[in-house]
Amino acid sequence: MKVMVCPLNGPRPVSEFAYGGEIRTSPNPDTCSDAEWSAYVFNRSGSPGAKYEWWCHIASGFWFAVLRDTTRDVVVATYPAEAVRCGLTPLPAGGASA
Amino acid sequence: MPYRLLRFGLSRKHPEARMFTHHDSMRTSYDVVIIGAGGHGLAAAYYLARDHGIRNVAVLEKGYLGGGNTGRNTTIIRSNYLTSEGVKFYDESLRLWQDLAVDFDLNLFYSKRGHYTLAHTDSAMRTMRWRAEVNKHYGVRSEAVDAAFVKQGIPTIDMSCGGHAPILGALFHEPGAIARHDAVAWGYGRGADRRGVEIHQQTEVTGIRVQGGRVVGVDTSRGSIATPKVLCAVAGFTPRILDMVDLHTPIYVHPLQAMVSEPVKPWLDPIIVSGSLHVYVSQTARGELVMGASLDPYELHSTRPTLDFVEGLTSHMLDMFPFLSEVKVNRQWAGLADMTPDFAPIMGVTPVEGFFLDAGWGTWGFKATPVCGKTMSHTVATGRNHPLIEGFTFKRFADYRLTGEKGAASVGH
Numbered sequence A: 001m002k003v004m005v006c007p008l009n010g011p012r013p014v015s016e017f018a019y020g021g022e023i024r025t026s027p028n029p030d031t032c033s034d035a036e037w038s039a040y041v042f043n044r045s046g047s048p049g050a051k052y053e054w055w056c057h058i059a060s061g062f063w064f065a066v067l068r069d070t071t072r073d074v075v076v077a078t079y080p081a082e083a084v085r086c087g088l089t090p091l092p093a094g095g096a097s098a
Numbered sequence B: 001m002p003y004r005l006l007r008f009g010l011s012r013k014h015p016e017a018r019m020f021t022h023h024d025s026m027r028t029s030y031d032v033v034i035i036g037a038g039g040h041g042l043a044a045a046y047y048l049a050r051d052h053g054i055r056n057v058a059v060l061e062k063g064y065l066g067g068g069n070t071g072r073n074t075t076i077i078r079s080n081y082l083t084s085e086g087v088k089f090y091d092e093s094l095r096l097w098q099d100l101a102v103d104f105d106l107n108l109f110y111s112k113r114g115h116y117t118l119a120h121t122d123s124a125m126r127t128m129r130w131r132a133e134v135n136k137h138y139g140v141r142s143e144a145v146d147a148a149f150v151k152q153g154i155p156t157i158d159m160s161c162g163g164h165a166p167i168l169g170a171l172f173h174e175p176g177a178i179a180r181h182d183a184v185a186w187g188y189g190r191g192a193d194r195r196g197v198e199i200h201q202q203t204e205v206t207g208i209r210v211q212g213g214r215v216v217g218v219d220t221s222r223g224s225i226a227t228p229k230v231l232c233a234v235a236g237f238t239p240r241i242l243d244m245v246d247l248h249t250p251i252y253v254h255p256l257q258a259m260v261s262e263p264v265k266p267w268l269d270p271i272i273v274s275g276s277l278h279v280y281v282s283q284t285a286r287g288e289l290v291m292g293a294s295l296d297p298y299e300l301h302s303t304r305p306t307l308d309f310v311e312g313l314t315s316h317m318l319d320m321f322p323f324l325s326e327v328k329v330n331r332q333w334a335g336l337a338d339m340t341p342d343f344a345p346i347m348g349v350t351p352v353e354g355f356f357l358d359a360g361w362g363t364w365g366f367k368a369t370p371v372c373g374k375t376m377s378h379t380v381a382t383g384r385n386h387p388l389i390e391g392f393t394f395k396r397f398a399d400y401r402l403t404g405e406k407g408a409a410s411v412g413h
Helices: A034-042 B002-010 B039-051 B084-098 B100-104 B122-137 B147-153 B181-194 B235-244 B307-320 B322-326 B366-382 B387-392
Strands: A003-006 A010-013 A017-022 A050-057 A062-069 A074-080 B032-035 B057-060 B115-119 B142-146 B169-173 B198-200 B205-211 B214-220 B223-226 B230-232 B252-261 B271-274 B279-283 B289-295 B329-339 B346-349 B355-359
Touching (some): A003 A062, A003 A074, B039 B057, B039 B366, B084 B100, B084 B122, B084 B366, B142 B147, B147 B169, B252 B307, B307 B322, B346 B366, B346 B387, B366 B387
Parallel strands (some): B032 B057
Antiparallel strands (some): A062 A074, B142 B169, B205 B214, B252 B289, B252 B329, B271 B279, B346 B355
């Protein structure tokens, strides 16, 4: 992966981006148990696979979502951040690079 | 003796003893199955057989012996950590290292060099003093030293580091050493093999059978085995094994790269680490400079190295040692580091009875090989965590009791 397609800026070198971790949903801290909360805070899906992740284009401060294969380091698609709220329906800004 | 060598090569019978026994088939059951024939797994097998009399043990390896992070690290051994748990644990390891070659009857090229962790800022100097005090409290030989001491110990270093990161001082750790990493795996492997442990290479674990919350067997690419105890020592592959027993941990995997230069005349005796410049470097007995830097910046399960890494690391090497500009880089490689949020390992018993974990060794596992073998073999044999690993338990995250070793990571990650 040397080039990533930013939904705002188009294809850019990957050195312009920062990784923000996997996209995860928080349990409600008021109602969940201590065990559920510690699992959310600490545990991660460590196995390889296609994962939705947060990335940021540093130069423009633009956060967006990426579907990336963590075995081969291939970006399958990229999405504007709004797509995360709508459940990550693929939007036309997607692109692939190797 | 070329004639003898030729005769040996052409002979169908090889009279010289092989390093390991070859086993055509696996037994149907073992008392203990160890997944991963790296340093940690083989050390545990060795101490299980030697100290606990448990010899019906299989070590399963999907690739070849010592081909994972044991063969990919930068071989630095030190115990100048920050937490009491860390200092005691690594210092026990350092003690074990010193007579290991005699134990194995094998030359490990263990070489005590002295270890400088350079400080380029006031806050780094403060951390060095803190680490030195914690170390001294536990009888570990470390001290905070000033710039003149550093210059005397490493006369060739550019004390201004190219003008932008002047060296103010360092944490000097006199027992810091390097050793030949392959020999460590071979020594433990041969020692275990001679005591009856079976090492099966090219044997991949495909599943772990659990009944009523207790391990009953292991499925492999070469058939199934019954066993009541499984020890997982697979570094970057840990999350895949944990999926088989439905356990969840904070472990996340990033590649860690390293590289080695062409051999040059011996000129660098001590081991040099700079957290600010993201460099650690030592010179091997062959004269190569072995260099490493920080983790790759995002999750990845591939060991393909990158040009970015070489560019970054060489530029920081030249800040410290400008005269190296003509020296070539020979090889680069990567390993998969299983990281934890508190930079401490995850060891010992797990909620699945009979499933033991030796993981979360991220970028700091090689130096701990002997003590991991000792403590994990005790834990597997007795079913209870060894006192030295109480700070590294599986359940510390659920209890919100992290160990906080980040201040002693060799470079800022």
